[in-house]
Amino acid sequence: xxxxxxxxxxxxxxxxxxxxxxxxxxxxxxxxxxxxxxxxxxxxxxxxxxxxxxxxxxxxxxxxxxxxxxxxxxxxxxxxxxxxxxxxxxxxxxxxxxxxxxxxxxxxxxxxxxxxxxxxxxxxxxxxxxxxxxxxxxxxxxxxxxxxxxxxxxxxxxxxxxxxxxxxxxxxxxxxxxxxxxxxxxxxxxxxxxxxxxxxxxxxxxxxxxxxxxxxxxxxxxxxxxxxxxxxxxx
Amino acid sequence: xxxxxxxxxxxxxxxxxxxxxxxxxxxxxxxxxxxxxxxxxxxxxxxxxxxxxxxxxxxxxxxxxxxxxxxxxxxxxxxxxxxxxxxxxxxxxxxxxxxxxxxxxxxxxxxxxxxxxxxxxxxxxxxxxxxxxxxxxxxxxxxxxxxxxxxxxxxxxxxxxxxxxxxxxxxxxxxxxxxxxxxxxxxxxxxxxxxxxxxxxxxxxxxxxxxxxxxxxxxxxxxxxxxxxxxxxxxxxxxxxxxxxxxxxxxxxxxxxx
Ligand SMILES: Nc1ncnc2c1ncn2[C@@H]1O[C@H](COP(=O)(O)OP(=O)(O)OP(=O)(O)O)[C@@H](O)[C@H]1O
Ligand SMILES: [Mg+2]
Numbered sequence: 111x112x113x114x115x116x117x118x119x120x121x122x123x124x125x126x127x128x129x130x131x132x133x134x135x136x137x138x139x140x141x142x143x144x145x146x147x148x149x150x151x152x153x154x155x156x157x158x159x160x161x162x163x164x165x166x167x168x169x170x171x172x173x174x175x176x177x178x179x180x181x182x183x184x185x186x187x188x189x190x191x192x193x194x195x196x197x198x199x200x201x202x203x204x205x206x207x208x209x210x211x212x213x214x215x216x217x218x219x220x221x222x223x224x225x226x227x228x229x230x231x232x233x234x235x236x237x238x239x240x241x242x243x244x245x246x247x248x249x250x251x252x253x254x255x256x257x258x259x260x261x262x263x264x265x266x267x268x269x270x271x272x273x274x275x276x277x278x279x280x281x282x283x284x285x286x287x288x289x290x291x292x293x294x295x296x297x298x299x300x301x302x303x304x305x306x307x308x309x310x311x312x313x314x315x316x317x318x319x320x321x322x323x324x325x326x327x328x329x330x331x332x333x334x335x336x337x338x339x340x341x342x343x344x345x
Numbered sequence: 346x347x348x349x350x351x352x353x354x355x356x357x358x359x360x361x362x363x364x365x366x367x368x369x370x371x372x373x374x375x376x377x378x379x380x381x382x383x384x385x386x387x388x389x390x391x392x393x394x395x396x397x398x399x400x401x402x403x404x405x406x407x408x409x410x411x412x413x414x415x416x417x418x419x420x421x422x423x424x425x426x427x428x429x430x431x432x433x434x435x436x437x438x439x440x441x442x443x444x445x446x447x448x449x450x451x452x453x454x455x456x457x458x459x460x461x462x463x464x465x466x467x468x469x470x471x472x473x474x475x476x477x478x479x480x481x482x483x484x485x486x487x488x489x490x491x492x493x494x495x496x497x498x499x500x501x502x503x504x505x506x507x508x509x510x511x512x513x514x515x516x517x518x519x520x521x522x523x524x525x526x527x528x529x530x531x532x533x534x535x536x537x538x539x540x541x542x543x544x545x546x547x548x549x550x551x552x553x554x555x556x557x558x559x560x561x562x563x564x565x566x567x568x569x570x571x572x573x574x575x576x577x578x579x580x581x582x583x584x585x586x587x588x589x590x591x592x593x594x595x596x597x598x599x600x601x602x603x
Binding site for chain 2: 115116117118121187188189190191192193194325326327
């Protein structure tokens with residue numbers, strides 16, 4: 111937001127409110143990913159259930175943000191930085207809502223996993239997740255600080271997430287091939303891994319939005335890409 | 346007209362300073378106005394928008410204490426030169442004011458006045474045509490064709506403003522200056538005028554002063570922002586309203602001023 115306050119105070123309040131709803135929503139998403147990951151590590155079903163339940167809160171925030179954005183556009187006709195604030199809030203909230211959904215999906219699958227999964231699998235998974243957590247935290251900080259530099263950092267960081275995801279996928283595929291009995295858990299784990307990676311992708315989308323919000327320009331160039339994804343089926 | 350996809354410059358203001366007595370109202374204004382485009386001038390009250398507009402057809406001449414310095418080049422000719430024929434100039438540069446100001450005459454006479462003093466019609470029939478075409482272009486013909494010999498002051502505000510626009514275009518000006526033309530109009534009349542502006546820009550170059558940011562954004566391709574007698578920023582309207590370079594511009598258009 112610009113330094114100077116709006117002459118119309120209620121307008122100023124509405125924009126601040128929109129902003130703080132995004133921050134709160136982001137906080138819930140962060141928490142969801144942390145809890146979903148803890149549930150995998152410690153096989154704690156309470157955590158998983160909390161994530162599933164809290165997703166409703168995130169969905170409600172999305173609706174709230176959407177209503178606020180529509181009101182701002184209809185009643186205030188925001189311009190320049192205010193217009194970018196308003197439009198990016200809408201887009202960021204929809205990415206955050208997807209993040210919430212993905213965390214919920216991870217938790218649902220976690221509840222179905224067996225107790226004793228090989229440690230190397232859990233480790234690989236946690237490695238992806240904790241890096242995505244870092245990305246998500248950074249991007250929420252970037253939003254708070256209106257920092258395009260931090261946004262670019264996160265954007266570039268997605269390549270590493272893709273690499274970690276591929277490594278993790280390879281572990282899971284190895285595990286799948288070891289024994290037919292591993293089929294159920296292995297399949298869930300593939301989806302869990304993929305979902306964590308998707309959370310990273312949404313984080314990258316948010317980075318693009320923040321860059322636009324701050325600079326008024328679009329992040330140029332191709333999206334960072336890691337190594338090619340592993341092919342799962344045998345030829 | 347476009348040359349290599351770039352609009353030609355119709356008016357070029359170079360180092361323009363304006364004084365009212367000792368008080369300076371405009372400071373070193375440099376602005377190119379593109380042909381067949383709508384340029385919006387915005388800025389807080391008293392920043393010099395009307396003063397600048399009046400420089401473009403030497404309307405400031407009629408204000409005794411007003412002194413204009415610098416060059417206003419239109420069609421490669423500096424209109425501030427001594428040799429400038431001011432009557433011809435005002436024929437080429439028409440003006441529409443904030444308050445509709447029809448002459449206390451009939452609709453027909455309101456429009457025929459300009460063309461007749463400029464000797465543009467050889468016969469009654471030719472004059473009839475000019476009146477009809479002007480009213481049609483101003484999107485007023487259908488509403489008034491049966492009452493052309495009634496007084497122009499009997500029209501509604503929005504109709505009067507369109508009559509003034511018809512009057513301005515009747516002499517086929519190259520440039521039309523509009524100083525807050527919609528400030529007294531309802532949203533429908535405003536929309537009609539805005540549609541008209543869009544239409545008129547095919548044949549004319551238009552400069553419009555407006556206090557409505559939304560209107561500037563809607564009707565213009567270029568926008569200039571004035572503040573305290575200075576031209577702070579000018580450029581593509583799209584850019585000015587989405588991502589202006591100057592914080593003052595941003596503060597003004599987003600309502601963060603003062
Ligand atoms: N005839 C005049 N005599 C003396 N000072 C004048 C005259 N006309 C304008 N001014 C001064 O010149 C400055 C610019 O006035 P101008 O009318 O150009 O502003 P503006 O941007 O058109 O404002 P508004 O949006 O209120 O119409 C103001 O300080 C005004 O007081
Ligand atoms: Mg004025």
